[in-house]
Amino acid sequence: MDxxxxxxxxxxTGVGTLLALLTLAIVTNKALxxxxxxxxxxxxxxxxxxxxxxxxxxxxxxxxxxxxxxxSRRDRRLVERILLEAASFTKGEARDRITxxxxxxxxxREAIRGLRSRRWWKRADAAEKLGLMRSNAAVGPLVxxxxxxxxxxxxxxxxxxxxxxGSTSIRPLVRALxxxxxxxxxxxxxxxxxxxxxAVDELLIAFDALPHNARIxxxxxxxxxxxxxxxxxxxxxxxxxxxDIRARAAHSLGLIGDPATAADLVRALRDTEWPVRAMAAKxxxxxxxxxxxxxxxxxxxxxxxxxxxxxxxxxRNLGPPGREALTETLxxxxxxxxxxxxAQLQEGRIIDEYVADLTSSDTGRRAAAIRxxxxxxxxxxxxxxxxxAAASAQEGVRRALSNVLETPANGDAR
Amino acid sequence: MADPIAILVADSDAVVRRFVGALLAxxxxxxxxxxxxxxxVRQAAALKPRLVILDVLLPGRDxxxxxxxxxxxxATTRIPVMALSVKDREExxxxxxxxGAEDYVIKPxxxxxxxxxxxxxxxxxx
Numbered sequence: 001m002d003x004x005x006x007x008x009x010x011x012x013t014g015v016g017t018l019l020a021l022l023t024l025a026i027v028t029n030k031a032l033x034x035x036x037x038x039x040x041x042x043x044x045x046x047x048x049x050x051x052x053x054x055x056x057x058x059x060x061x062x063x064x065x066x067x068x069x070x071x072s073r074r075d076r077r078l079v080e081r082i083l084l085e086a087a088s089f090t091k092g093e094a095r096d097r098i099t100x101x102x103x104x105x106x107x108x109r110e111a112i113r114g115l116r117s118r119r120w121w122k123r124a125d126a127a128e129k130l131g132l133m134r135s136n137a138a139v140g141p142l143v144x145x146x147x148x149x150x151x152x153x154x155x156x157x158x159x160x161x162x163x164x165x166g167s168t169s170i171r172p173l174v175r176a177l178x179x180x181x182x183x184x185x186x187x188x189x190x191x192x193x194x195x196x197x198x199a200v201d202e203l204l205i206a207f208d209a210l211p212h213n214a215r216i217x218x219x220x221x222x223x224x225x226x227x228x229x230x231x232x233x234x235x236x237x238x239x240x241x242x243x244d245i246r247a248r249a250a251h252s253l254g255l256i257g258d259p260a261t262a263a264d265l266v267r268a269l270r271d272t273e274w275p276v277r278a279m280a281a282k283x284x285x286x287x288x289x290x291x292x293x294x295x296x297x298x299x300x301x302x303x304x305x306x307x308x309x310x311x312x313x314x315x316r317n318l319g320p321p322g323r324e325a326l327t328e329t330l331x332x333x334x335x336x337x338x339x340x341x342x343a344q345l346q347e348g349r350i351i352d353e354y355v356a357d358l359t360s361s362d363t364g365r366r367a368a369a370i371r372x373x374x375x376x377x378x379x380x381x382x383x384x385x386x387x388x389a390a391a392s393a394q395e396g397v398r399r400a401l402s403n404v405l406e407t408p409a410n411g412d413a414r
Numbered sequence: 415m416a417d418p419i420a421i422l423v424a425d426s427d428a429v430v431r432r433f434v435g436a437l438l439a440x441x442x443x444x445x446x447x448x449x450x451x452x453x454x455v456r457q458a459a460a461l462k463p464r465l466v467i468l469d470v471l472l473p474g475r476d477x478x479x480x481x482x483x484x485x486x487x488x489a490t491t492r493i494p495v496m497a498l499s500v501k502d503r504e505e506x507x508x509x510x511x512x513x514g515a516e517d518y519v520i521k522p523x524x525x526x527x528x529x530x531x532x533x534x535x536x537x538x539x540x
Contacts, residue, residue, distance in 0.1 A: 052436035085429050092524030
Protein backbone atom coordinates (compact mmCIF):
# COMPACT_ATOMS: atom_id res chain seq x y z
CA MET A 1 0.00 0.00 0.00
CA ASP A 2 1.07 3.52 -0.69
CA UNK A 3 2.77 4.73 2.57
CA UNK A 4 0.91 8.02 2.38
CA UNK A 5 -2.40 6.23 2.05
CA UNK A 6 -1.44 3.90 4.90
CA UNK A 7 -0.71 6.89 7.12
CA UNK A 8 -4.04 8.46 6.25
CA UNK A 9 -5.90 5.25 7.12
CA UNK A 10 -4.08 5.12 10.44
CA UNK A 11 -4.94 8.76 11.25
CA UNK A 12 -8.61 8.29 10.33
CA THR A 13 -8.80 5.06 12.35
CA GLY A 14 -7.11 6.75 15.32
CA VAL A 15 -9.42 9.77 15.26
CA GLY A 16 -12.47 7.51 14.77
CA THR A 17 -11.45 5.35 17.74
CA LEU A 18 -10.86 8.45 19.87
CA LEU A 19 -14.27 9.86 18.98
CA ALA A 20 -15.93 6.51 19.66
CA LEU A 21 -14.23 6.29 23.06
CA LEU A 22 -15.19 9.88 23.86
CA THR A 23 -18.81 9.20 22.92
CA LEU A 24 -18.79 6.06 25.02
CA ALA A 25 -17.35 7.97 27.97
CA ILE A 26 -20.02 10.70 27.66
CA VAL A 27 -22.85 8.17 27.34
CA THR A 28 -21.52 6.12 30.25
CA ASN A 29 -21.11 9.22 32.38
CA LYS A 30 -24.65 10.38 31.57
CA ALA A 31 -26.07 6.93 32.25
CA LEU A 32 -24.23 6.71 35.57
CA UNK A 33 -25.42 10.19 36.53
CA UNK A 34 -29.01 9.35 35.66
CA UNK A 35 -28.76 6.07 37.56
CA UNK A 36 -27.35 7.97 40.51
CA UNK A 37 -30.17 10.51 40.35
CA UNK A 38 -32.78 7.76 40.11
CA UNK A 39 -31.21 6.03 43.11
CA UNK A 40 -31.18 9.38 44.98
CA UNK A 41 -34.88 9.88 44.23
CA UNK A 42 -35.72 6.38 45.49
CA UNK A 43 -33.64 6.75 48.62
CA UNK A 44 -34.94 10.26 49.22
CA UNK A 45 -38.53 9.01 49.02
CA UNK A 46 -37.60 6.61 51.81
CA UNK A 47 -35.52 8.96 53.96
CA UNK A 48 -37.40 12.26 53.62
CA UNK A 49 -40.57 11.27 55.55
CA UNK A 50 -38.38 10.01 58.41
CA UNK A 51 -36.39 13.28 58.49
CA UNK A 52 -39.59 15.38 58.36
CA UNK A 53 -41.14 13.29 61.13
CA UNK A 54 -38.05 13.92 63.26
CA UNK A 55 -38.19 17.68 62.56
CA UNK A 56 -41.87 17.96 63.44
CA UNK A 57 -41.61 15.85 66.58
CA UNK A 58 -41.33 17.20 70.10
CA UNK A 59 -39.74 14.10 71.66
CA UNK A 60 -36.06 13.89 72.57
CA UNK A 61 -35.39 11.00 70.15
CA UNK A 62 -32.40 11.61 67.90
CA UNK A 63 -32.61 11.64 64.10
CA UNK A 64 -30.79 8.30 63.80
CA UNK A 65 -33.66 6.67 65.74
CA UNK A 66 -36.01 7.65 62.90
CA UNK A 67 -33.76 6.47 60.05
CA UNK A 68 -33.07 2.94 58.76
CA UNK A 69 -30.39 1.18 60.77
CA UNK A 70 -27.71 0.98 58.07
CA UNK A 71 -27.04 4.27 56.31
CA SER A 72 -24.70 4.38 53.34
CA ARG A 73 -22.47 7.38 52.62
CA ARG A 74 -24.92 8.35 49.86
CA ASP A 75 -27.82 8.19 52.37
CA ARG A 76 -25.98 10.43 54.82
CA ARG A 77 -25.35 12.98 52.07
CA LEU A 78 -29.03 12.86 51.11
CA VAL A 79 -30.17 13.31 54.71
CA GLU A 80 -27.81 16.27 55.05
CA ARG A 81 -29.26 17.81 51.87
CA ILE A 82 -32.84 17.36 53.14
CA LEU A 83 -31.90 18.92 56.49
CA LEU A 84 -30.22 21.94 54.88
CA GLU A 85 -33.17 22.47 52.54
CA ALA A 86 -35.52 22.45 55.53
CA ALA A 87 -33.17 24.89 57.31
CA SER A 88 -34.16 27.60 54.83
CA PHE A 89 -37.83 27.67 55.84
CA THR A 90 -37.97 26.54 59.47
CA LYS A 91 -37.17 28.19 62.76
CA GLY A 92 -37.60 27.46 66.45
CA GLU A 93 -37.48 23.89 67.68
CA ALA A 94 -37.32 22.35 64.19
CA ARG A 95 -34.31 24.56 63.43
CA ASP A 96 -32.54 23.43 66.63
CA ARG A 97 -33.25 19.83 65.68
CA ILE A 98 -31.55 20.40 62.31
CA THR A 99 -28.39 21.55 64.13
CA UNK A 100 -28.51 18.55 66.46
CA UNK A 101 -29.04 16.18 63.51
CA UNK A 102 -26.12 17.66 61.53
CA UNK A 103 -23.88 17.20 64.57
CA UNK A 104 -24.96 13.59 65.16
CA UNK A 105 -24.65 12.67 61.46
CA UNK A 106 -21.07 13.93 61.35
CA UNK A 107 -21.96 16.61 58.77
CA UNK A 108 -20.56 19.41 60.95
CA ARG A 109 -17.27 17.57 61.37
CA GLU A 110 -17.03 16.92 57.65
CA ALA A 111 -17.79 20.56 56.75
CA ILE A 112 -15.15 21.77 59.23
CA ARG A 113 -12.68 19.49 57.44
CA GLY A 114 -13.82 21.11 54.18
CA LEU A 115 -12.69 24.51 55.52
CA ARG A 116 -9.10 23.27 55.12
CA SER A 117 -9.52 22.37 51.43
CA ARG A 118 -6.85 23.68 49.05
CA ARG A 119 -9.59 24.80 46.64
CA TRP A 120 -11.13 28.12 47.69
CA TRP A 121 -14.63 27.34 46.39
CA LYS A 122 -14.70 24.19 48.51
CA ARG A 123 -13.77 26.24 51.59
CA ALA A 124 -16.48 28.77 50.71
CA ASP A 125 -19.04 26.00 50.20
CA ALA A 126 -18.12 24.37 53.54
CA ALA A 127 -18.45 27.75 55.31
CA GLU A 128 -21.90 28.26 53.81
CA LYS A 129 -23.02 24.80 54.93
CA LEU A 130 -21.75 25.45 58.45
CA GLY A 131 -23.80 28.65 58.56
CA LEU A 132 -26.93 26.66 57.73
CA MET A 133 -26.02 23.97 60.28
CA ARG A 134 -25.58 26.64 62.98
CA SER A 135 -23.40 24.46 65.16
CA ASN A 136 -21.37 26.20 67.87
CA ALA A 137 -18.60 23.71 67.13
CA ALA A 138 -17.98 25.59 63.88
CA VAL A 139 -17.44 29.03 65.47
CA GLY A 140 -13.69 28.67 66.12
CA PRO A 141 -12.82 27.31 62.65
CA LEU A 142 -15.01 29.95 61.00
CA VAL A 143 -13.37 32.75 62.99
CA UNK A 144 -10.01 31.44 61.70
CA UNK A 145 -11.41 31.35 58.18
CA UNK A 146 -12.11 35.08 58.42
CA UNK A 147 -8.37 35.48 57.78
CA UNK A 148 -8.53 33.47 54.54
CA UNK A 149 -6.64 34.98 51.60
CA UNK A 150 -9.73 34.70 49.37
CA UNK A 151 -12.25 37.56 49.93
CA UNK A 152 -15.26 35.39 48.96
CA UNK A 153 -14.26 32.76 51.53
CA UNK A 154 -13.88 35.46 54.21
CA UNK A 155 -17.31 36.91 53.54
CA UNK A 156 -18.95 33.45 53.53
CA UNK A 157 -17.28 32.73 56.87
CA UNK A 158 -18.60 36.05 58.21
CA UNK A 159 -22.10 35.31 56.92
CA UNK A 160 -21.98 31.85 58.52
CA UNK A 161 -20.95 33.37 61.86
CA UNK A 162 -23.84 35.83 61.55
CA UNK A 163 -26.23 32.90 61.10
CA UNK A 164 -24.80 30.95 64.04
CA UNK A 165 -25.03 34.03 66.32
CA GLY A 166 -23.93 34.02 69.96
CA SER A 167 -21.37 36.46 71.33
CA THR A 168 -18.31 34.46 70.20
CA SER A 169 -19.58 34.57 66.60
CA ILE A 170 -20.55 38.24 66.66
CA ARG A 171 -17.36 39.64 68.21
CA PRO A 172 -15.13 38.94 65.17
CA LEU A 173 -17.81 40.47 62.92
CA VAL A 174 -17.74 43.68 64.96
CA ARG A 175 -13.93 43.67 64.72
CA ALA A 176 -14.21 43.21 60.94
CA LEU A 177 -16.11 46.52 60.74
CA UNK A 178 -12.86 48.20 61.75
CA UNK A 179 -10.71 46.64 59.02
CA UNK A 180 -11.85 48.19 55.76
CA UNK A 181 -8.70 47.00 53.95
CA UNK A 182 -9.87 43.38 54.20
CA UNK A 183 -13.62 43.76 54.55
CA UNK A 184 -16.41 45.54 52.79
CA UNK A 185 -17.97 47.55 55.64
CA UNK A 186 -21.33 47.48 53.87
CA UNK A 187 -21.41 43.68 53.64
CA UNK A 188 -20.31 43.22 57.25
CA UNK A 189 -22.88 45.81 58.37
CA UNK A 190 -25.61 43.91 56.48
CA UNK A 191 -24.58 40.69 58.23
CA UNK A 192 -24.74 42.40 61.64
CA UNK A 193 -28.14 43.92 60.80
CA UNK A 194 -29.41 40.43 59.94
CA UNK A 195 -28.08 39.15 63.27
CA UNK A 196 -30.40 41.74 64.85
CA UNK A 197 -30.82 42.41 68.57
CA UNK A 198 -28.14 39.87 69.53
CA ALA A 199 -25.49 42.08 67.89
CA VAL A 200 -26.39 45.17 69.93
CA ASP A 201 -24.53 44.34 73.15
CA GLU A 202 -21.33 43.43 71.29
CA LEU A 203 -21.50 46.66 69.31
CA LEU A 204 -22.06 48.71 72.46
CA ILE A 205 -19.15 47.02 74.26
CA ALA A 206 -16.75 47.42 71.32
CA PHE A 207 -17.84 50.91 70.24
CA ASP A 208 -15.25 53.08 72.01
CA ALA A 209 -12.35 50.91 70.82
CA LEU A 210 -13.44 50.98 67.16
CA PRO A 211 -11.70 53.20 64.62
CA HIS A 212 -13.58 56.27 63.38
CA ASN A 213 -15.13 54.75 60.21
CA ALA A 214 -16.14 51.59 62.03
CA ARG A 215 -17.91 53.71 64.67
CA ILE A 216 -19.94 55.37 61.91
CA UNK A 217 -20.87 51.94 60.51
CA UNK A 218 -21.69 50.68 64.02
CA UNK A 219 -24.04 53.65 64.62
CA UNK A 220 -25.76 52.89 61.34
CA UNK A 221 -26.15 49.20 62.26
CA UNK A 222 -27.53 50.11 65.70
CA UNK A 223 -30.10 52.41 64.12
CA UNK A 224 -31.19 49.84 61.58
CA UNK A 225 -31.51 47.10 64.22
CA UNK A 226 -33.78 49.58 66.04
CA UNK A 227 -32.95 48.44 69.54
CA UNK A 228 -33.85 50.78 72.42
CA UNK A 229 -30.71 49.51 74.20
CA UNK A 230 -28.67 51.62 71.77
CA UNK A 231 -30.43 54.91 72.63
CA UNK A 232 -28.07 55.83 75.49
CA UNK A 233 -24.96 55.52 73.31
CA UNK A 234 -26.60 57.35 70.41
CA UNK A 235 -27.63 60.28 72.63
CA UNK A 236 -24.11 60.41 74.00
CA UNK A 237 -22.74 60.50 70.42
CA UNK A 238 -24.77 63.65 69.69
CA UNK A 239 -22.04 65.44 71.70
CA UNK A 240 -19.11 63.73 69.91
CA UNK A 241 -16.29 65.93 68.60
CA UNK A 242 -16.77 64.59 65.04
CA UNK A 243 -19.74 66.01 63.13
CA ASP A 244 -20.17 62.84 61.03
CA ILE A 245 -20.55 60.80 64.24
CA ARG A 246 -23.11 63.33 65.53
CA ALA A 247 -25.00 63.27 62.22
CA ARG A 248 -25.09 59.46 62.06
CA ALA A 249 -26.22 59.25 65.69
CA ALA A 250 -29.07 61.68 64.96
CA HIS A 251 -30.08 59.63 61.91
CA SER A 252 -30.07 56.38 63.91
CA LEU A 253 -32.12 57.93 66.72
CA GLY A 254 -34.70 58.76 64.06
CA LEU A 255 -34.70 55.15 62.83
CA ILE A 256 -35.25 53.86 66.37
CA GLY A 257 -38.02 56.41 66.88
CA ASP A 258 -38.03 56.70 70.67
CA PRO A 259 -40.19 59.81 71.43
CA ALA A 260 -38.13 60.40 74.60
CA THR A 261 -35.17 61.46 72.42
CA ALA A 262 -37.05 64.42 70.90
CA ALA A 263 -35.43 66.98 73.25
CA ASP A 264 -31.93 65.73 72.34
CA LEU A 265 -32.70 65.94 68.63
CA VAL A 266 -34.17 69.43 69.02
CA ARG A 267 -30.85 70.41 70.62
CA ALA A 268 -29.03 68.82 67.66
CA LEU A 269 -31.12 71.06 65.35
CA ARG A 270 -28.95 73.92 66.66
CA ASP A 271 -25.64 72.10 65.97
CA THR A 272 -22.90 74.19 64.39
CA GLU A 273 -22.60 71.71 61.46
CA TRP A 274 -25.39 71.57 58.89
CA PRO A 275 -25.28 67.78 58.23
CA VAL A 276 -26.06 67.23 61.92
CA ARG A 277 -28.92 69.73 61.78
CA ALA A 278 -30.28 68.09 58.61
CA MET A 279 -30.18 64.58 60.13
CA ALA A 280 -31.76 65.85 63.37
CA ALA A 281 -34.61 67.41 61.38
CA LYS A 282 -35.19 64.17 59.46
CA UNK A 283 -35.14 62.17 62.70
CA UNK A 284 -37.68 64.50 64.35
CA UNK A 285 -40.03 63.87 61.42
CA UNK A 286 -39.80 60.14 62.11
CA UNK A 287 -40.42 60.54 65.86
CA UNK A 288 -43.78 62.23 65.29
CA UNK A 289 -43.47 64.31 68.46
CA UNK A 290 -45.58 67.53 68.17
CA UNK A 291 -43.16 69.35 70.51
CA UNK A 292 -40.73 69.41 67.60
CA UNK A 293 -43.02 71.60 65.46
CA UNK A 294 -41.74 74.96 66.79
CA UNK A 295 -38.03 74.12 66.44
CA UNK A 296 -38.64 72.61 62.98
CA UNK A 297 -40.41 75.81 61.86
CA UNK A 298 -37.41 77.75 63.08
CA UNK A 299 -35.10 75.35 61.18
CA UNK A 300 -37.01 76.19 57.98
CA UNK A 301 -35.04 79.46 58.06
CA UNK A 302 -31.69 77.62 58.06
CA UNK A 303 -29.18 78.86 55.44
CA UNK A 304 -28.58 75.27 54.26
CA UNK A 305 -31.06 73.82 51.77
CA UNK A 306 -30.84 70.26 53.17
CA UNK A 307 -31.75 71.45 56.65
CA UNK A 308 -34.74 73.41 55.33
CA UNK A 309 -35.84 70.51 53.10
CA UNK A 310 -35.60 67.93 55.90
CA UNK A 311 -37.38 70.28 58.33
CA UNK A 312 -40.20 70.86 55.85
CA UNK A 313 -40.52 67.14 55.15
CA UNK A 314 -40.51 66.45 58.88
CA UNK A 315 -43.36 68.94 59.38
CA ARG A 316 -45.30 67.25 56.59
CA ASN A 317 -44.84 63.92 58.40
CA LEU A 318 -46.20 65.37 61.64
CA GLY A 319 -49.82 65.28 60.47
CA PRO A 320 -52.35 68.17 60.56
CA PRO A 321 -50.40 70.28 63.14
CA GLY A 322 -47.28 69.97 60.96
CA ARG A 323 -49.21 70.92 57.84
CA GLU A 324 -50.66 73.87 59.73
CA ALA A 325 -47.12 74.94 60.66
CA LEU A 326 -46.10 74.74 57.00
CA THR A 327 -49.07 76.89 56.00
CA GLU A 328 -48.15 79.45 58.66
CA THR A 329 -44.59 79.46 57.35
CA LEU A 330 -46.00 80.84 54.07
CA UNK A 331 -46.25 84.16 55.95
CA UNK A 332 -42.73 83.97 57.36
CA UNK A 333 -40.51 87.02 56.98
CA UNK A 334 -37.77 84.69 55.74
CA UNK A 335 -37.95 84.10 51.95
CA UNK A 336 -36.02 80.78 52.23
CA UNK A 337 -38.56 79.46 54.71
CA UNK A 338 -41.49 80.66 52.57
CA UNK A 339 -40.13 79.04 49.42
CA UNK A 340 -39.44 75.75 51.18
CA UNK A 341 -42.93 75.79 52.72
CA UNK A 342 -44.46 76.16 49.23
CA ALA A 343 -42.24 73.36 47.90
CA GLN A 344 -43.22 71.02 50.74
CA LEU A 345 -46.92 71.84 50.47
CA GLN A 346 -46.66 71.12 46.76
CA GLU A 347 -44.70 67.90 47.34
CA GLY A 348 -47.29 66.68 49.83
CA ARG A 349 -50.07 67.52 47.32
CA ILE A 350 -51.58 69.78 49.97
CA ILE A 351 -51.85 72.68 47.50
CA ASP A 352 -53.70 70.35 45.11
CA GLU A 353 -56.21 69.52 47.84
CA TYR A 354 -56.97 73.23 48.34
CA VAL A 355 -57.15 73.77 44.58
CA ALA A 356 -59.78 71.03 44.38
CA ASP A 357 -61.70 72.82 47.16
CA LEU A 358 -61.98 75.95 44.97
CA THR A 359 -64.95 74.32 43.24
CA SER A 360 -66.47 72.91 46.43
CA SER A 361 -70.15 73.56 47.05
CA ASP A 362 -69.26 74.21 50.70
CA THR A 363 -68.71 77.97 50.95
CA GLY A 364 -66.54 77.60 54.05
CA ARG A 365 -64.15 75.21 52.29
CA ARG A 366 -64.11 77.42 49.22
CA ALA A 367 -63.23 80.48 51.32
CA ALA A 368 -60.48 78.56 53.15
CA ALA A 369 -59.08 77.43 49.80
CA ILE A 370 -59.04 81.02 48.48
CA ARG A 371 -57.29 82.24 51.63
CA UNK A 372 -54.73 79.43 51.27
CA UNK A 373 -54.03 80.09 47.58
CA UNK A 374 -53.68 83.78 48.45
CA UNK A 375 -50.97 82.86 50.93
CA UNK A 376 -49.18 80.70 48.36
CA UNK A 377 -49.44 83.56 45.85
CA UNK A 378 -48.08 85.99 48.40
CA UNK A 379 -45.18 83.64 48.98
CA UNK A 380 -44.30 84.50 45.37
CA UNK A 381 -44.51 80.95 44.12
CA UNK A 382 -47.38 81.00 41.66
CA UNK A 383 -45.74 79.48 38.59
CA UNK A 384 -47.07 75.97 39.01
CA UNK A 385 -50.57 77.19 39.89
CA UNK A 386 -50.60 79.55 36.94
CA UNK A 387 -49.76 76.64 34.68
CA UNK A 388 -52.47 74.58 36.32
CA ALA A 389 -54.96 77.40 35.79
CA ALA A 390 -54.20 77.26 32.09
CA ALA A 391 -54.03 73.51 31.74
CA SER A 392 -56.71 72.10 34.06
CA ALA A 393 -59.26 69.98 32.25
CA GLN A 394 -61.99 71.20 34.59
CA GLU A 395 -63.53 74.47 33.56
CA GLY A 396 -64.56 75.24 37.16
CA VAL A 397 -61.03 74.73 38.50
CA ARG A 398 -59.57 76.78 35.62
CA ARG A 399 -61.92 79.73 36.24
CA ALA A 400 -61.60 79.63 40.04
CA LEU A 401 -57.80 79.42 39.91
CA SER A 402 -57.63 82.21 37.36
CA ASN A 403 -59.79 84.41 39.56
CA VAL A 404 -57.61 83.77 42.60
CA LEU A 405 -54.43 84.36 40.65
CA GLU A 406 -56.00 87.34 38.88
CA THR A 407 -55.09 85.95 35.49
CA PRO A 408 -57.37 86.05 32.44
CA ALA A 409 -59.59 82.98 32.10
CA ASN A 410 -57.97 82.10 28.76
CA GLY A 411 -54.94 81.02 30.80
CA ASP A 412 -52.29 83.64 29.90
CA ALA A 413 -49.63 83.14 32.54
CA ARG A 414 -48.52 86.09 34.56
CA MET B 415 -64.89 7.44 63.28
CA ALA B 416 -65.15 10.97 61.83
CA ASP B 417 -63.47 11.75 58.51
CA PRO B 418 -60.10 13.45 58.91
CA ILE B 419 -60.08 17.20 58.33
CA ALA B 420 -58.89 18.01 54.80
CA ILE B 421 -56.31 20.77 54.27
CA LEU B 422 -55.00 21.97 50.93
CA VAL B 423 -51.34 23.05 50.85
CA ALA B 424 -50.40 25.20 47.83
CA ASP B 425 -46.70 26.00 47.46
CA SER B 426 -44.45 26.06 44.42
CA ASP B 427 -41.59 24.55 46.44
CA ALA B 428 -42.10 20.79 46.52
CA VAL B 429 -39.96 20.38 49.66
CA VAL B 430 -42.05 22.93 51.59
CA ARG B 431 -45.22 21.25 50.35
CA ARG B 432 -44.05 17.83 51.44
CA PHE B 433 -42.72 19.13 54.76
CA VAL B 434 -45.96 20.92 55.70
CA GLY B 435 -47.91 17.95 54.34
CA ALA B 436 -45.96 15.51 56.53
CA LEU B 437 -46.41 17.76 59.55
CA LEU B 438 -50.17 17.95 59.03
CA ALA B 439 -50.57 14.26 58.17
CA UNK B 440 -48.72 13.39 61.36
CA UNK B 441 -51.21 15.56 63.28
CA UNK B 442 -54.10 13.59 61.79
CA UNK B 443 -55.14 15.87 58.93
CA UNK B 444 -55.80 14.72 55.39
CA UNK B 445 -53.49 16.68 53.08
CA UNK B 446 -53.92 17.68 49.45
CA UNK B 447 -51.22 19.49 47.50
CA UNK B 448 -51.14 22.07 44.71
CA UNK B 449 -48.03 23.42 43.01
CA UNK B 450 -49.55 26.49 41.33
CA UNK B 451 -52.37 29.01 41.74
CA UNK B 452 -54.65 27.58 39.08
CA UNK B 453 -54.51 24.09 40.59
CA UNK B 454 -55.07 25.52 44.07
CA VAL B 455 -58.32 27.24 42.97
CA ARG B 456 -59.49 24.13 41.12
CA GLN B 457 -58.65 21.77 44.00
CA ALA B 458 -60.28 24.04 46.57
CA ALA B 459 -63.52 24.10 44.56
CA ALA B 460 -63.49 20.35 44.01
CA LEU B 461 -62.34 19.14 47.43
CA LYS B 462 -63.85 21.84 49.69
CA PRO B 463 -61.03 21.53 52.26
CA ARG B 464 -61.49 22.97 55.76
CA LEU B 465 -58.41 25.16 55.27
CA VAL B 466 -56.19 26.35 52.43
CA ILE B 467 -52.54 27.08 53.26
CA LEU B 468 -50.94 28.93 50.39
CA ASP B 469 -47.73 30.64 49.44
CA VAL B 470 -48.19 34.17 48.13
CA LEU B 471 -45.52 33.54 45.46
CA LEU B 472 -47.31 30.89 43.42
CA PRO B 473 -46.62 30.51 39.69
CA GLY B 474 -49.45 31.38 37.32
CA ARG B 475 -52.07 33.00 39.53
CA ASP B 476 -50.23 34.33 42.58
CA UNK B 477 -51.44 33.84 46.14
CA UNK B 478 -53.35 37.14 46.20
CA UNK B 479 -55.24 36.20 43.05
CA UNK B 480 -56.01 32.79 44.54
CA UNK B 481 -57.43 34.39 47.71
CA UNK B 482 -59.50 36.72 45.52
CA UNK B 483 -60.81 33.84 43.44
CA UNK B 484 -61.65 31.73 46.49
CA UNK B 485 -63.46 34.60 48.20
CA UNK B 486 -65.36 35.50 45.03
CA UNK B 487 -66.72 31.99 44.50
CA UNK B 488 -69.75 31.24 46.76
CA ALA B 489 -68.64 27.59 46.87
CA THR B 490 -65.27 28.43 48.43
CA THR B 491 -65.83 31.81 50.04
CA ARG B 492 -66.18 30.32 53.52
CA ILE B 493 -62.98 28.25 53.34
CA PRO B 494 -60.42 29.96 55.57
CA VAL B 495 -57.08 30.78 53.96
CA MET B 496 -53.71 30.96 55.68
CA ALA B 497 -50.91 32.66 53.75
CA LEU B 498 -47.43 31.18 54.25
CA SER B 499 -44.73 33.22 52.60
CA VAL B 500 -41.20 34.59 52.64
CA LYS B 501 -42.67 38.00 51.80
CA ASP B 502 -42.39 39.72 55.15
CA ARG B 503 -43.12 43.36 54.36
CA GLU B 504 -45.97 45.00 56.21
CA GLU B 505 -47.83 45.77 52.98
CA UNK B 506 -47.66 42.13 51.83
CA UNK B 507 -49.20 40.93 55.09
CA UNK B 508 -51.85 43.67 55.12
CA UNK B 509 -52.75 42.99 51.48
CA UNK B 510 -53.35 39.28 52.13
CA UNK B 511 -55.38 39.97 55.27
CA UNK B 512 -57.43 42.65 53.49
CA UNK B 513 -58.21 40.24 50.68
CA GLY B 514 -59.67 37.85 53.23
CA ALA B 515 -56.82 35.64 54.46
CA GLU B 516 -57.46 34.46 58.00
CA ASP B 517 -53.79 34.48 59.01
CA TYR B 518 -50.33 35.19 57.60
CA VAL B 519 -47.29 33.17 58.62
CA ILE B 520 -43.84 34.29 57.51
CA LYS B 521 -41.15 31.82 56.41
CA PRO B 522 -39.01 30.67 58.14
CA UNK B 523 -41.75 29.39 60.41
CA UNK B 524 -41.91 27.43 63.64
CA UNK B 525 -43.64 24.09 63.16
CA UNK B 526 -45.32 24.22 66.56
CA UNK B 527 -46.54 27.76 66.00
CA UNK B 528 -47.88 26.82 62.55
CA UNK B 529 -49.83 23.90 64.00
CA UNK B 530 -51.19 26.06 66.82
CA UNK B 531 -52.40 28.69 64.34
CA UNK B 532 -54.00 26.03 62.15
CA UNK B 533 -55.85 24.56 65.14
CA UNK B 534 -57.04 28.06 66.08
CA UNK B 535 -58.38 28.79 62.58
CA UNK B 536 -60.13 25.41 62.39
CA UNK B 537 -61.70 25.95 65.81
CA UNK B 538 -62.93 29.41 64.77
CA UNK B 539 -64.37 28.23 61.48
CA UNK B 540 -66.21 25.41 63.24
